Amino acid sequence: GAVVSQHPSWVICKSGTSVKIECRSLDFQATTMFWYRQFPKQSLMLMATSNEGSKATYEQGVEKDKFLINHASLTLSTLTVTSAHPEDSSFYICSARDFGGSYNSPLHFGNGTRLTVT
Amino acid sequence: KNEVEQSPQNLTAQEGEFITINCSYSVGISALHWLQQHPGGGIVSLFMLSSGKKKHGRLIATINIQEKHSSLHITASHPRDSAVYICAVPRMNRDDKIIFGKGTRLHILP
Numbered sequence: 001g002a003v004v005s006q007h008p009s010w011v012i013c014k015s016g017t018s019v020k021i022e023c024r025s026l027d028f029q030a031t032t033m034f035w036y037r038q039f040p041k042q043s044l045m046l047m048a049t050s051n052e053g054s055k056a057t058y059e060q061g062v063e064k065d066k067f068l069i070n071h072a073s074l075t076l077s078t079l080t081v082t083s084a085h086p087e088d089s090s091f092y093i094c095s096a097r098d099f100g101g102s103y104n105s106p107l108h109f110g111n112g113t114r115l116t117v118t
Numbered sequence: 119k120n121e122v123e124q125s126p127q128n129l130t131a132q133e134g135e136f137i138t139i140n141c142s143y144s145v146g147i148s149a150l151h152w153l154q155q156h157p158g159g160g161i162v163s164l165f166m167l168s169s170g171k172k173k174h175g176r177l178i179a180t181i182n183i184q185e186k187h188s189s190l191h192i193t194a195s196h197p198r199d200s201a202v203y204i205c206a207v208p209r210m211n212r213d214d215k216i217i218f219g220k221g222t223r224l225h226i227l228p
Binding site (some may be wrong): 111 | 151153158159160161162163166204206215216218219220221223
């Protein structure tokens with residue numbers, strides 16, 4: 001089946017630094033990737049929708065300058081948490097949709113990245 | 119009221135028991151997803167269904183579009199089934215937006 005690789009799986013960084021998280025579709029082309037944030041024992045919260053070759057669409061309340069998203073190719077999207085603060089500590093997970101897939105296409109998720117900001 | 123409601127929120131059962139997790143939704147959909155989130159956080163898509171019933175191994179998913187309800191069943195449950203099971207639906211009137219249930223935390227005791 002389709003595989004989405006997310007890296008790193010965990011990262012610890014100091015306040016004020018930036019962290020980049022990568023999401024790659026390994027065996028399919030993904031025109032659309034989604035970035036989610038999940039707090040402990042909470043549901044997934046959509047942060048932004050990343051479309052290859054265009055600007056990401058951010059959900060209300062998500063700071064664009066804080067969470068930079070780049071989707072430069074059909075197989076790679078990156079999320080950069082800039083000037084990280086302890087409140088950014090969370091679990092971040094991406095999902096990808098097959099090229100040409102509709103909103104009813106199967107969902108493929110990465111394994112997530114646990115970010116801890118000290 | 120949440121657009122996707124799951125029950126129960128938590129479930130502990132003995133190995134071998136038959137497990138049922140329910141999902142009710144209030145939005146119009148054309149398909150529903152059942153996902154499994156492992157303790158480490160990774161999410162696996164179990165089923166995508168739009169009508170009737172699907173079976174994969176010990177897992178069975180059913181959906182009743184008229185009643186806006188879906189169930190996930192696990193037969194002969196095993197400790198390795200312990201995970202969070204999430205119901206998710208794409209909104210028909212908002213492309214690409216997926217609504218997730220809060221999940222059911224399942225713990226199977228050996």
